[in-house]
Amino acid sequence: SAVISQKPSRDICQRGTSLTIQCQVDSQVTMMFWYRQQPGQSLTLIATANQGSEATYESGFVIDKFPISRPNLTFSTLTVSNMSPEDSSIYLCSVGLAGVQSSYNEQFFGPGTRLTVL
């Protein structure tokens, strides 16, 4: 399993500013994922961040708006740039690891960062 921490846990930001969210894992992992979850909605994958390569963004998400860093195998950051109220959401960091039950990947999540943009 993996224990994941995120900072900050929540923030209230002004329109037009940027926020960087940090994700720390207690073990070395190859693949890290960044998700967004709006109230009552499913998890939406923003990007996959592999150490040593550029992040892969999903449709509707671009690097200029959500730059990601992955400097090592235990850490990643997601920046939400030039924020607008539509960016208000919970942002979750996740890693995929082979689980106890099988060799298939289970995903382990951080506690999330609750972002409110005014």
Next chain:
Amino acid sequence: SQKIEQNSEALNIQEGKTATLTCNYTNYSPAYLQWYRQDPGRGPVFLLLIRENEKEKRKERLKVTFDTTLKQSLFHITASQPADSATYLCALRFMDSNYQLIWGAGTKLIIKP
């Protein structure tokens, strides 16, 4: 594109009864399906995984079934307890995806004492 459907209405169950949650999907069959639990203000926590060639999987009071003909998975909690109250998410991985899971919106389960 793939679509995952979970009942958006909260499910209210009396303590001690069996709670049954549904996950339906469209189009192609997934390689496997997972169920997660999410409490308010927390990230999802993995519960069970079932592969496309498995019909049923159990873990303590939890049971998952997988019907690829109906394109449906059922998630059962037997002898339900108020502590089981949470939102339950299903997630599917399809053969053509690259480790990416497709997520349902979740069903909120409320167990009443």
